[in-house]
Amino acid sequence: MINRSIEGSVTIDFLISPEVSQVRFDCGNLSISQVNGTYVERFRQEEQQLIINLSNRSSDPVSVKVEYSGSPKRGLIFKEGLVYTVFSTDYWMVCNMNPSDKARLKLKIQVPDSLDVIMSNTSRNYEAPAYTYGFVIGSFNKHSEVFDSLTLNYYSSQYSDEQLQKVFRETPHILEFLEEKSGTPYYQNNYSQVLGGDHYQEMSGFAMIKDTYGNLVLKDSTETNLITHELAHQWWGNQVTCQNWNHFWLNEAFATYLSAAYNEVRFGKEKYQSDIDSYFKVYQKILEKGADKPLLFPDWSNPSRDDRNIVYFKGAYVLHLLREEIGDSTFWKGIKHYSKENFGKSVTTKDFQEAMEIASNKSLQEFFDLWIY
Known part of the structure; x- marks a missing residue:
């Protein structure tokens, strides 16, 4: 923690055409x-990428082992006895950051015995995109419970066992709700939530939640939106993943909207409408500035704050409008069809449109042209 540096190695196994003589990874x-590696001829670094030249070979799997070190400028946060990752996995591990390229992960981290580690390790043969790989290192209080053979873990260095239990007490109910709406059970052996640091970030198998958020929930037990949002990403984002960042709204709008939808079931229609109104207010300010854009972005290389608000809050508001357009039962039928058909896959906006048109048995082109395209 003093040096704020890392050393590591990563072994990457992949299948690729024997005609390909060069591969690139983000670093x-x-x-x-x-x-x-057996087929490694040489390597070089160029524009934050590792370029590996491969020799002639058959169609067998290729395995390369990369040794590296560094002081990450992004993606790895060192703060007051806490180390945690945020999104930019390629700044602490060589990988492929393309969201459509998913892989299984086995992660090992060496730390002093006095510290705890919560980290992504994929299980049951499912794959996840690299931006969802992550870890947290620190000294934590912990509360655990078992729900339907699934272990739920809650961590914090600031909150007691009793407080952690109160902050995350909705988690089993949220989990049931998301399993029902997606039509797919949660697919790992455990799910962890960590209160710490200054970020919100979904990871494969756990979520990092800003430390101060716990106080908000302790004051108002209905303030569970962010708990639901991050847990929803275990489906919409981590498994039903946008094919590229231009379709990023398929990750974030879904997680945002599902948090309002859970509040409707758990706390009533008024709470739901309050969430929808808050989403619209954010969008309305963007409209007033003349900064509105389609949800399907032509480019996501340098998004502004307004761009992010469009993806999260306009997107969630548009899902609300779609539900009003086609009706409750049809809407949720379409969501389930879309989620089950595309679980473990990478998706585009067209995939979502087609699923909702199948459910509603009518063309939604006019709606999608107006609100999404």
Whole structure:
């Protein structure tokens, strides 16, 4: 923690056409010291990428081992006895950040015995995109419970066992709700939530939630939106994943809207409408500035704050409008069809449109042209 630096190695196994002689991986500002593998001829770094030249080979799987070190400028946060990752996995581990390229992960981290580690490790043969890989290191209080053979873990260095239990007491109910709406059971052996740091970030198998959020829930037990949002990403985002960042609203609008939908079931229609009104107010300010854009972005290379608000809050508001357009039962039938058909896959906005048109048995082109395209 004093040096704010890391050393590591990653073994990447992949299948690729034998006609391909070069592969690229993202590596942020890491320094690559060595790349080994049966078919590795040479390697170089260029524009935050590791480029590996491969020799002639058959169609067998390829395995490369990359050794690296560095002081990450992004993606790895060091703060007051806490180390945690935020989105930019390629700044602490060589990987492919394309969201459509998913892989299984086995992660090992060496830390002093006095510290706890919560980290992504995929299980049951499912794959996840690299931006969902992550870990948290620190000294934590912990509360655990078992729900339907699933272990739920809650961590914090600031909150007691009793407080953690209160903050996250809705988690089993939220889990049931999301399983029902997606039509797919939660697919890992455990799910962890960590209160710490200054960020909100879904990871494969756990969520990082801003430390101060716990106080908000302790004061008002209905303030569970962010707990639901991050848990919803275990389906919409981590498994039903946008094919590229231009379709990012398929990750974030869904997680945002599902948090309002859970509030409707758990706390009533008035709470739901309050959430929808708050989403619309954010969008209305964007409209007043003349900064509105389609939900399907032509480019997501340098998004502004307004762009992010469009993806999250306009997107959630549009899902609300779609539900009003086609009716409750049809809407949720379409959501379930879309989620089950595309679980473990990468999706585009067209995939979502087609699923909702199948459910409603009518063309939604006019609605999608107006609100999404």
